Amino acid sequence: MDSQKVDLYLMTNAKFFQPQHLNYIRERLLLLDESKWFMIQGIDLKDPTTILIVSIVAGSLGIDRFMIGDTGLGVAKLLTCGGLGIWALIDWFLIMDLTRQKNMEKLQQFLQ
Amino acid sequence: MSEYKTQNTHIYVTELEQASNSYLMAVVSVIAGLPLPIINVIASFFFYLAHRNASYFVRWHCIQSVLSQAVMIPFNSIAFAWTLKIMFNNSQDFLEQDTPNHYTFSGMFASEFFDSLSLYYVLYISIIILLNIVEFFAVITTAAQVRKGKNVRWFLIANITDALTSKQNRDKFRI
Numbered sequence: 001m002d003s004q005k006v007d008l009y010l011m012t013n014a015k016f017f018q019p020q021h022l023n024y025i026r027e028r029l030l031l032l033d034e035s036k037w038f039m040i041q042g043i044d045l046k047d048p049t050t051i052l053i054v055s056i057v058a059g060s061l062g063i064d065r066f067m068i069g070d071t072g073l074g075v076a077k078l079l080t081c082g083g084l085g086i087w088a089l090i091d092w093f094l095i096m097d098l099t100r101q102k103n104m105e106k107l108q109q110f111l112q
Numbered sequence: 113m114s115e116y117k118t119q120n121t122h123i124y125v126t127e128l129e130q131a132s133n134s135y136l137m138a139v140v141s142v143i144a145g146l147p148l149p150i151i152n153v154i155a156s157f158f159f160y161l162a163h164r165n166a167s168y169f170v171r172w173h174c175i176q177s178v179l180s181q182a183v184m185i186p187f188n189s190i191a192f193a194w195t196l197k198i199m200f201n202n203s204q205d206f207l208e209q210d211t212p213n214h215y216t217f218s219g220m221f222a223s224e225f226f227d228s229l230s231l232y233y234v235l236y237i238s239i240i241i242l243l244n245i246v247e248f249f250a251v252i253t254t255a256a257q258v259r260k261g262k263n264v265r266w267f268l269i270a271n272i273t274d275a276l277t278s279k280q281n282r283d284k285f286r287i
Contacts, residue, residue, distance in 0.1 A: 019124045020167070021285040089144055090155050093137040094162050097130060104285060 001032045009040070016045040016103045028111040040110050045103045048096040055095040059088040064095050068102045123169050128259055130166060131173035134159055135255035138177050142248065149188030153181040165282040173258060176273045180266055184247055191240045194233060
C-alpha cells in the first residue's frame with residue numbers, strides 16, 4: 001500500500017490504537033494489497049473516550065462491555081450489577097485500553 | 113524449553129499511565145470498599161489479570177500493586193474480626209440481661225462497647241489505622257511518581273515482584 005495513504009490512516013486513527021502497536025500497524029499496512037484499502041477504511045473503530053464516558057455512566061449495567069463487543073462479559077456484568085460495583089470500578093481504569101485492544105483485533109483481521 | 117523474546121526496553125507514555133492506574137485503582141477501591149479490607153486486593157488482582165498480556169513494565173507494577181495491598185490483608189483482617197467479635201459479644205450480653213426502661217438500646221450499646229475495649233485492642237487498632245494511612249499515601253505517591261516515569265521500588269516487595277514477573281514478551285503486536 002502507498003506510504004502516504006498509510007501515514008494518513010495512522011494520523012487520523014492513531015487515537016484508536018495503543019501507541020506501541022502503531023509501528024506494527026504501519027509495517028503491515030505497507031505490505032498490504034491496495035484492494036483492501038476500502039475495507040480497512042470501513043472498519044467500525046470505537047472511540048476509547050466515548051466508551052469511558054459510557055463506562056462511568058452505565059458501567060454497572062455492562063453497557064460499556066456490550067459496546068466493545070464483549071457480549072458475554074456484558075451480560076455477566078449486567079446480572080451481577082457490575083460485579084457488586086468492583087468490576088465496574090476496575091473497568092473505569094481498564095476500558096480505554098480494552099477498547100484500543102478490540103480495535104486492534106478488528107484491524108488485525110485485515111492485516112493477516 | 114520454549115524460546116521467548118526479551119521485552120523492548122522503550123516505555124511508552126500510555127504504559128506509564130497503565131502502570132500508574134494500577135496504584136490509582138487500588139486507592140479508589142480502598143475508598144469504595146471500606147470497611148471490608150479485601151476489596152482493594154481483589155480489584156488489583158483482576159486489574160493485573162486484565163493486563164497479563166501487557167508489557168513487562170506494566171505487569172511489574174500491577175504485581176507490585178497487588179503485593180503492596182496484600183501485605184495489609186492479615187493485619188486488617190485480624191482488626192476486622194476482633195471488632196466484629198467485640199460488637200457481637202456486646203450485643204449478645206445486652207440481649208441476655210434485664211434492660212432498665214430508661215436506657216435506650218443505642219446508648220446502652222455504645223457504653224457497653226466502649227467499656228469493653230481493652231487496651232490491647234485500642235493499641236492494635238491505632239497501629240493498624242496508622243499503617244493503613246501510611247500505606248494509602250505511599251500508594252498515592254507511587255502512582256504519581258510512576259506516571260512521571262520513575263520506577264518506584266517498594267522495600268522487599270519489589271524483590272518478590274522481580275521474581276514473580278515473567279520477562280516474556282506477551283504483546284504480539286509490539287515490534
